[in-house]
Amino acid sequence: MPLQQIVLHPTVNNSIKYASTTVGRDKVYKAVQFFSRFLVWYFKRQGYDKTTIQRYNNLKSTLGISRKLMRFGKPVEHLQHATKALNEVDEITKFTTIAQQLGYATYLFWDTFVWAHNAGVYKFQQIKRINENAHRFWFIGLVFSIIHGLYKLYLNGYQHNFMRQVSKARFAESSEKSNVRSEAESLMKERKAVIIQLVQDVLDITIPATALGYLHLEDGLVGLAGFISSIMGIQSQWKKVNSTK
Template sequence: MDTILKFTSHHQGKDRVFRATQFACALSTYLLRTNTDRTKLLSTLKTLEANLNAGRKVFRLGNTINSIQAAKRSLQLSDRVLCLCLTAAHVNRALYFFCDNVLWAKSVGLIRDTNKVSWSTGASRCFLLTLIGSLARDIYVVLQLMVQRARDGHFRQKMIRHLNESPQVAEVIVPHLDAFLFLLLESLKSHPAVVLDTVKNFCDLFSPLDKLGIYPSNSGVVSLCGLVSSVIGIITYVNPSLSIKP
């Protein structure tokens, strides 16, 4: 109970719960869209989704500054690759939140002479670039883990035993693929934080790709991926040990 109270007392925790609920509503709406007997329920779900989206925009009002501070911290990293990936991700995240704030101000009437479509497109582009930077970091970390694992003498012996047990046909058809997959899985097995972050960022990709028309998807796919990403976000927030660092 203390964990739940602590979780909901922070605005980030509330935002993640709202996000998960928002995507759950969107997914339910998609699944029930052809059910004529659930018209009232569909209307309720759409209203709830819209209200949750509006509420989340309020929670995100100060996130631009937080992202700028995060970008400053990432500049201090000694690893140049991590520095580049994370700084780019944080800067684009700051720009995304700025666009999001402008859209919120437009929706409540604080700003009038604003092209909503242009700002929405800009927000999607910044979000996409943020995810690309984050995924680049994830891939870099995975490669580092694989290199470290491959240098381990005990692991090399384990891999040799595994390859000796593999069918000869598979080795001929797909050379080295079995060894690569074995190394990848063994490297990630003891690093769930990397796996969760990679899955989360990959799932988030579908939303900006769809909005920008780069890879169109239906609302069901976007909602499902958003829900998976949101659940992972809640898990990593409740259990910080599952959150990737830096």
């Protein structure tokens, strides 16, 4: 039956697998949230009626509150990543990873209070300062994530050049060259993933940087940056969940 074919279609199965992950849902919510932020900015510039603007503003706010609740307990996960990074041999990788994860953990810690305030659970008098602290540590986490990504790109390029030299060596056997080619392909995949994450981080950092006054971007640009970053995150999570190569 057509209905059965639709319900049991592989794309539907993959979508269910994706939606069953917290990260997957968060990326979708984030995409809608920041596109709504862009639309609010656009509608204001175009002189749309207040009802339409308020509708999308409410959508943006509601999704923002929902995402904060979904991240409840997430700081512990980042603390675990920071603890595991203590075993890293490379000192730069260790430092940037720990700093990144501690930044994210602290950001989400403060963000929990922002959620409580916005959801009406408890009204904090110092909510402005709390919000600034959240954005500040988010910014710090992203800065170290970018540094970490750039360092990984450097290491990747160094390893790739080494593999290329080995593959061109006259004394290298055919079996060895085959292994080198395989490792080179793995390095290229890793490089692509690092670049994607770097682009996402650069786009995301405009959000806390603007909130803190480090950058002076219009809401529309910040909304688009967050939306594009979310779409990239959705694609990455989809591939991860559904093992798409």
